[in-house]
Amino acid sequence: MTLDDEILAVFHDEVGEHLEALASMLDRDPQQWDLRAAFQLSHNMKGSARMVGAKDVASITHILEDLFSSLRAGLPLKDPVVAMARRGCQLLETCFTDEEIDLVEAIETFQKGVSQLLEDAPEEDASPEEPAPSPAPTSPSTGPEKIEGPAEDEDEESDAEATSLISAEESAGSQESPASPAAPSPSSETVRVATDKLDQLMGLSAEVSINGRAAHRQAKLVRELVQLAYQLSDEFPDLRKAENFRSFLDTARTLNHSVSQSKDRQDKFAHELHEMARQLRMVPLQSLATVFSRVVRQACRVTGKKAEFRLEGGHTELDRGVLDAVRDPVIHLLRNAVAHGIEDEDTRRAADKPAEGRVLLQARSAGAWVELEVCDDGAGVDLNAVRRRGISQKLITAEQADRMSPSQLESLLFEPGFSGAEQVSELSGRGVGLDVVKSNLSELGGKVSLENRPGQGTSFVLRVPLTRLTSKMLHVRLGEHNLLVPMSDVVTTARISNDALQMADGQQVAPVAGEPVAVTSLETLIDVSAVADEVRPGVLMESGGRRRLFLVDQVIGEEELLIQSLRWNLQAFKLYAGCAVLADGQVALVLDVPVLLGGPSGTVDSSWIRGARERARQRRILVVDDSVTSRTLIENILTSAGYAVDVAVDGEQAFERSGEADYDLVITDVEMPRLDGFGLVAKLRATKATARIPIIMVTSLGQDNHKQRAAELGADEYIVKGAFDQDALLGAVGRLL
Numbered sequence: 001m002t003l004d005d006e007i008l009a010v011f012h013d014e015v016g017e018h019l020e021a022l023a024s025m026l027d028r029d030p031q032q033w034d035l036r037a038a039f040q041l042s043h044n045m046k047g048s049a050r051m052v053g054a055k056d057v058a059s060i061t062h063i064l065e066d067l068f069s070s071l072r073a074g075l076p077l078k079d080p081v082v083a084m085a086r087r088g089c090q091l092l093e094t095c096f097t098d099e100e101i102d103l104v105e106a107i108e109t110f111q112k113g114v115s116q117l118l119e120d121a122p123e124e125d126a127s128p129e130e131p132a133p134s135p136a137p138t139s140p141s142t143g144p145e146k147i148e149g150p151a152e153d154e155d156e157e158s159d160a161e162a163t164s165l166i167s168a169e170e171s172a173g174s175q176e177s178p179a180s181p182a183a184p185s186p187s188s189e190t191v192r193v194a195t196d197k198l199d200q201l202m203g204l205s206a207e208v209s210i211n212g213r214a215a216h217r218q219a220k221l222v223r224e225l226v227q228l229a230y231q232l233s234d235e236f237p238d239l240r241k242a243e244n245f246r247s248f249l250d251t252a253r254t255l256n257h258s259v260s261q262s263k264d265r266q267d268k269f270a271h272e273l274h275e276m277a278r279q280l281r282m283v284p285l286q287s288l289a290t291v292f293s294r295v296v297r298q299a300c301r302v303t304g305k306k307a308e309f310r311l312e313g314g315h316t317e318l319d320r321g322v323l324d325a326v327r328d329p330v331i332h333l334l335r336n337a338v339a340h341g342i343e344d345e346d347t348r349r350a351a352d353k354p355a356e357g358r359v360l361l362q363a364r365s366a367g368a369w370v371e372l373e374v375c376d377d378g379a380g381v382d383l384n385a386v387r388r389r390g391i392s393q394k395l396i397t398a399e400q401a402d403r404m405s406p407s408q409l410e411s412l413l414f415e416p417g418f419s420g421a422e423q424v425s426e427l428s429g430r431g432v433g434l435d436v437v438k439s440n441l442s443e444l445g446g447k448v449s450l451e452n453r454p455g456q457g458t459s460f461v462l463r464v465p466l467t468r469l470t471s472k473m474l475h476v477r478l479g480e481h482n483l484l485v486p487m488s489d490v491v492t493t494a495r496i497s498n499d500a501l502q503m504a505d506g507q508q509v510a511p512v513a514g515e516p517v518a519v520t521s522l523e524t525l526i527d528v529s530a531v532a533d534e535v536r537p538g539v540l541m542e543s544g545g546r547r548r549l550f551l552v553d554q555v556i557g558e559e560e561l562l563i564q565s566l567r568w569n570l571q572a573f574k575l576y577a578g579c580a581v582l583a584d585g586q587v588a589l590v591l592d593v594p595v596l597l598g599g600p601s602g603t604v605d606s607s608w609i610r611g612a613r614e615r616a617r618q619r620r621i622l623v624v625d626d627s628v629t630s631r632t633l634i635e636n637i638l639t640s641a642g643y644a645v646d647v648a649v650d651g652e653q654a655f656e657r658s659g660e661a662d663y664d665l666v667i668t669d670v671e672m673p674r675l676d677g678f679g680l681v682a683k684l685r686a687t688k689a690t691a692r693i694p695i696i697m698v699t700s701l702g703q704d705n706h707k708q709r710a711a712e713l714g715a716d717e718y719i720v721k722g723a724f725d726q727d728a729l730l731g732a733v734g735r736l737l
Contacts, residue, residue, distance in 0.1 A: 011052045016096065018045050020290040023089050027293070030082045038085075039068040045092075056095050056103050063107075063114050064088045070118055084113055093294070198281050198320075202562065205274040208266075215263045222256045278467065283323050285363045285372075286314030288330075295331050296359050299338035306356040307342050307376075309334075313363035318370055319467035325444050326372065326464050329437040333374040333460050334359060336434075341378030341458055351455070353377065368466050368560075369446075375459035381452045383409045393418060410450050414438045437462075442543065442594075445471065445488040471563050473580065475556040475588065476539060478522055479529045482588035483552070484561070484580060489593035491540040491547060493555050498534055501731045508731055512540055512549060522550040525596070526575060546597040563590060619737055620644040620661065624654040624668040624680065625698075630721075634667060634698070634729065641730055651675025655683050658690050664737055667729075670699040670706070678713060685714040694736035698729070 018041045025033055042065040049057035067085060071077060091106055229249050232239060239245045289311050296309040318326070342348075342357035349355060362373040386409050390396045395415055396404070404412075412418055416435040434448075437460075441448050446464035453459075465471065465488070473484040474493075492512070496519065500510045509516040517540060523529065538549040561580040577592035621643050625631040635645045646661065648654035652674040654666070666684065670677035677697055684690040694716045699706070702720040710718045717732045 011048055011054070012096070014048055015045050015057065019089070019092055019096070023093070023294055024290045026086050026089050027290075027297075030077050033077070035068055035072045039065060039072060042068055054095070056107065057092065059107050060088055060091050060095070060110070063111055064092075066118070067114050075118070081117055084110075084117055087113070198277065201280070202274075202277045205270065205277045208270045208273055215259070215266050219256075219259045219263045222252070222259050226252045226256050278319075281320045281467070282317040283320050284315055284317050285323070286311070288323070288327060289314055291327070292330065292334060292361060295334045296338060299335050303338055305338060305342050305344055307338055307359050308356055309359050309361070311361050311363075316363035316365055316370060318464070322370075322444065322464055322467060325440065326446075326462065329440050329448075329462060330361065330372060330374060332434075332437055333462075334361070337374060337376040337378065337458070341376040341380075343379050347379075365466075366463070368472060369463055370466055372462040372464065373459055374462070375457060377457040380454040380456060380458050381410065381413070381450075382454075383452075386410075386412055390415075390418065406452075410452055413450065414448070445486055447488075472558060472560050473563075473590065474539060475559050475582070476537075476552040477554040477556060478526070478552050481528055482582060482586055483522075484559075484588045484590045485539055485541065486590070486593065487558060489541050489543050491542045494538050494540065494549065495535055496538050496549070496551065498731070498734055501735065508728065510538075510549065512538075518548045520548055520550055522552055541593050541597065543594045543597050548597055550596075561588075619664045620646065621665045621667060621733070622646050622648060622654060622657060622663045624648045624651065624666065624672070624677070626650055626669065626672040630669065630698075637729060638733070641733075643733075651677065651680035651683075654680055658684060658687075658693075663690075663693060665694045665696065665733065667696045667698055667733075670697060670701055670710075678709060681710070681713045681715055696729075696732055696736070 022038060022041045025038060042061045046058050046061035046065055049055075049061060064085065067075075067081070067088070071081070075081065088110060091103070091110055094103065094106075226249075229245075229252055233245070233249070292311065293309045296307055299305075300307050337359045338357075342359070343351070343353075345355045348357065358377045360373075360375050362375070364371050364373075383406055387401045387404070390409075390412050391398055391401055395412065395418055401409075414434045414437070418435065438448050441462060441464065444464055446462060448463075449461045451459040451461070472487040474487055474490050476483050476485065494510075494512050496510045496512075501508050501519065502510065502516070508519050510519045511517075519538065536551045536553070537555045538551045539555065540547060540549045559582075561582070563578045563580050574595050575592055576589045577595075578590040580588055580590065582588055621638055623631055623634050623638070623645055624647070625634070626649050631647050631649075635647055638645045646657060646663070648657055650672040651668070654668065655675065657663075658666070666680075668677045668680055675683075677699065681695055681697070684693060684695065695714065696717040696719065697710050697715045698719045698721060700721045707718050716736055719728060719732065
C-alpha cells in the first residue's frame with residue numbers, strides 16, 4: 001500500500017464514521033438534534049476532504065456547515081430546513097457509493113436550496129434560547145460559499161469561526177445537550193490502526209506461540225535427561241559417589257526447574273498476547289447499525305413502501321475482516337426484504353397486517369460461529385413465481401420444474417443467473433442475485449440458508465466464522481506430508497476398503513453413509529507418494545454443490561490454527577490456499593477445496609489395490625478380444641498386477657480353452673468373429689464347470705440395451721471402452737476375485 005493509498009483509506013474510515021454519526025442524528029426527531037455536534041462533524045469532514053482533494057465532499061460539508069451554523073445562531077428549525085439538512089447528508093452518502101448521479105448539478109441545486117432558506121429566514125424568528133456567539137457566524141443573508149470551494153483565507157475564517165463558536169458556547173454555558181455518543185468526548189482516548197498492522201500483530205503472536213512449543217520440546221528433553229541420570233545412578237550405584245556426577249545431577253535438576261517455570265510463563269504470555277491481538281480486531285455488529293438502517297430507509301423511499309428496521313444482538317462481536325466481508329451480503333438481503341418481501345400498504349391492510357412492515361436483523365453467537373438472521377414479515381417467497389422465472393431464464397426445464405420439491409425450488413434462488421426482478425434496477429442489484437451472497441459466504445467459509453413462511457415472511461440465516469485469523473482445520477497426512485482441510489468444507493470422514501470400490505458412470509465410487517460417492521486418491525492429484533494399505537481413511541469434502549471422497553493415509557484430527565498466506569513464489573500452486581505452523585513446528589499446507597473439486601476427478605491409485613495383488617497369486621485370467629491392441633493392453637495391465645494371463649482371439653477359442661484350464665475370471669470383448677461375447681457368456685453359463693466363473697465384458701458398445709442383455713446373460717461387470725482405464729479394470733477384477 002502506497003502512502004497515498006494509506007491516506008485515502010484513513011480518510012474513508014474517518015469520514016465514514018463522521019457520516020454515520022451525522023446520519024444517525026438527523027434520523028431522529030429534529031428537537032433531539034445536537035446542533036453543536038452536527039456543526040463539528042461537518043467542519044471535521046470538510047477539513048479532511050480538503051486535505052485529500054475530495055472536492056465534492058468538501059463542497060457539501062461546507063454548505064452543511066453554514067446551515068448548522070445558522071441554526072445555532074437562531075435559524076428556526078422548520079420542516080424545509082430539516083429536509084434540506086437530510087438532503088445534504090444523502091448527497092454525502094452518494095459520494096461513497098457507486099450510485100450514478102450528476103453530483104455537480106446535485107450540489108449546485110443543494111447550494112441554491114440552502115441559500116434560499118437562509119435568505120428567506122426572518123430575523124424576528126430567531127430563538128431567544130440560543131444566544132448568538134461572538135464573533136457572529138456567517139450572516140444568513142450572505143449565503144454559502146461557491147461550490148468550487150473557498151479561498152485559503154476564507155477557509156481560515158471558517159476554522160476560526162468554528163473555534164470561536166465552540167469556545168463562546170462553552171464559556172457561555174450552552175443549553176444544548178452534551179455531545180452524543182456519536183461524537184466522542186475529548187477524554188475518550190482512541191487511536192486508529194490499519195487492519196493489516198493488526199494482522200501483523202496477530203502473526204507475531206503466532207510466532208510467540210511457536211516458540212512456546214519449542215520450549216515445550218526443550219522442557220521434555222531436559223526431563224528425559226534427568227530421568228536418564230537417575231536410571232544410570234540406579235544401574236551404577238558408584239556413580240552417586242562421584243562428585244562430578246552429583247554436580248551434574250544438581251545442575252540438571254536446576255535446569256529442569258528453570259525451564260519448566262520459563263515454559264509456564266511463556267505459555268501464559270503467549271495466550272494473553274494472542275487473546276489481546278484477537279480482541280483488538282473484534283468489532284460489535286452495532287457499529288454498522290446506522291448503515292443497515294439507512295439501507296432499509298433508502299429502499300423504502302425508492303419503492304414507496306413503509307418498513308421499520310430493528311437490530312437485535314448488536315453487541316455481538318465479529319472479527320473486523322469477517323464484518324467487512326459480511327456487510328455486503330447483509331445489505332443485499334435487507335434490500336431484498338423491502339423490494340421483494342414487504343408488501344405495499346394496501347396489500348398489507350387487506351391481509352390484516354400493520355401498514356408498516358418489519359425488517360429484523362438478529363445476531364447470535366454459536367461457539368466459534370456467529371449467526372446473522374435477516375427476516376421480514378412480508379409475503380414470503382412465491383414458489384410458483386420462482387418456478388416460472390427458472391423456466392423463463394432457462395435454468396430448468398418445465399418437466400424438471402414440475403418434479404422439484406419446495407426446498408429444491410428455494411435452492412434455485414441461489415443459482416447463478418437467477419433473478420426475481422422483472423427488470424434491472426438500482427434496488428434489484430442491477431440483476432445480481434442471491435448467488436453472490438452464497439458465493440461471498442462460501443469464500444468466507446460460511447453458509448446461508450432460507451426459511452420460507454408463505455404469507456408471513458422470509459428468513460435468511462448467514463452462518464459465518466467468528467474470526468478469519470484462526471480457522472478450524474482437519475489435519476491429515478499423506479506420505480510424509482502434512483495437509484489441512486477447512487472444517488467448513490468437511491462433510492465427514494470414512495474408512496474405505498478396496499473391496500468397496502465400484503464403477504458408476506465411468507468413475508470409481510464407494511458407499512458413504514448409504515450413498516455412493518465419487519472416490520479419488522489424493523496422491524493422484526498432488527503427486528506425492530502414499531502408503532498402500534487395503535483399508536484407507538478418506539475425507540468427504542463438499543463445496544459449491546460438488547462433493548468427493550479423497551483417500552489419505554491418516555486423519556489426525558481437528559485443530560484451530562492461524563492460517564497464513566503463501567509467499568508470492570508459491571502462489572502458482574493452485575491447489576493450496578495457505579499454510580500453518582503445527583504444534584511440533586512443522587509447516588502444513590491448506591488445501592483449496594473449491595479448486596480441488598473443480599479440477600480433474602483423478603482416480604484411485606492402482607498401487608493402493610494391494611488386495612488385488614495379494615489375491616493375484618495363483619489367479620489365472622482369460623482375456624478374449626479379436627483386437628491385438630486391446631488384447632495386449634489388457635494382458636500387460638493384468639500381468640503387471642501379478643496375474644497369470646492367457647489370451648484368445650474370439651469366443652470359440654476362448655470356450656475351448658475354458659475346458660482345458662481352470663480360470664478364475666474371464667474378460668471378453670463383445671464384437672468378435674465366429675462367436676461374439678454374448679454368445680461366449682451364454683455358453684459359459686450353460687456349462688456346469690464354468691457356470692459360476694466371474695465374467696467382465698469390455699466393449700465399445702455403451703447402449704442401455706447392450707448392458708441389459710449382458711446382465712440378463714449373466715455378466716458380472718460391463719465396462720465401456722470410452723470410460724475404460726487401468727484402475728477401473730483392476731478395481732473390477734479385485735472385487736470379483
